[in-house]
Amino acid sequence: MKLLFEKDIHGSNSFSFPEPNIPDTVDVAIPEEFLRTSRLGIPELAEVETVRHYTALSKLAFGVDDGSYPLGSCTMKYSPKICESIAQLPGFADIHPYQSPLTVQGALKLLDELQEVLAQLTGTDRFTLQPAAGAHGELCGIMIVRAYHKSRGTDGQRRVVLVPDSAHGTNPATASAVGYQVRVVKSGQDGLVDLDDLKSKLGDDIAALMLTNPNTVGLFEKNILEISRLVHESGGLLYYDGANLNAIVGVARPGDMGFDVCHVNLHKTFATPHGGGGPGAGGVGVKEFLAPFLPSPTIERDEDGFYSFGTNLPESIGKIKTFYGNFGVCVKAYTYIRLLGYDGLRAVAQNSVLNANYLKKTLSEYYDIPFDVICKHEFVATNARQAKKGIRTLDIAKRLIDFGYHPPTIYFPLIVGEAMMFEPTETESKERLDELASAMKTIAEECENEPDRVKGAPYTTVIGRVDETLAARKPILKYTIE
């Protein structure tokens, strides 16, 4: 092997490349008839052109690093960058799931401690970090519910999962995927579960009730202990959709409210940005009596503090994810929890609730608020006042883009017509909330005085309004070359 840089005998530097060791014929395993005969028709560009192309694209996107992003239920809050740095440390990023547990004791310790602290925060006894998203956590949790009923011989009889009409769409989808019939429970005028309707739907065919609390209109189910008692009395279990834990982390615990199973989106509350289809984590916690059904393998620690994978679990629902979940997301969550500590997490909840109520109060001057009571981390407004001028919620959301904000979640939850769901998050300062409120005020004035301006928005983006339904139904996924 020759060196790349060699001093020649005259002492000057010259380049000397090693002889390329390419044989005349290459013995490839691919048979001749399958070999490509023409060039691959992909564009070949210089690095500089490629970098400029992607940089230009990245400037078209809007993220939390650009400004406020009050997308209700999705919790687009700022995640400390240190969490990313820690997750990228070679000891975390460069390990392989096929390595022997002997060589990854630190990683297993981290997962074990994260499970422990999440169990503490949710008031459950055992936790798994396998599920890769909220919906996946629900799947895991409802499979555990079904395994429990099977073990008691009640699976054939208990065929129904109750879901309130305010629930996230993943709840009924999950129940159906696990083979259950979905029975919808109505919300009352106050936006909370209608207790009479719930009572009329309970019976010995109920496997579980899936509930989000605070619910998707941002309200705390104040009757939760009564709901829990009723469901348990009928022999059903209580499932907690903890996709968004921001309003209650460090303040209240699903386990204390009577829930038996819950999932938590690490990518909404614990330092991984939600959205964009990136990796998530939807860990599931259960009360002790459901622990035998948790997915395998579990992480076990022996008396000497040695970690290993537990696989001798006869009643387990089995493996629901390759390897052990999205480890990087777990590292970020662990870092975030250690960074903030218990008091810091509690402050997250308190500030997210304070910010939502401050914004709600400010906006209530210009927009209708269907449930104008103290909310938790998010609240719903509507276009009721602006509708008189023919303005739809979509128009208001599109106009907000021109002011440099990401719009709130719109047309969800379904129980409120023309909903705009704002979740300001705890990471926005009072100044930013005032700016956002002032933009919403300007839009309300425009709706009054020049409604067509609002109907034509946005004006500052490369693409204006697209047919989102068509884009979802008939996506063009193929790259074509002119």
Ligand SMILES: *Cc1c(COP(=O)(O)O)cnc(C)c1O
């Ligand atoms: C986001 C969310 C989910 C689903 O979580 P994913 O990680 O997107 O699958 C479920 N329920 C509620 C209430 C949510 O806000």
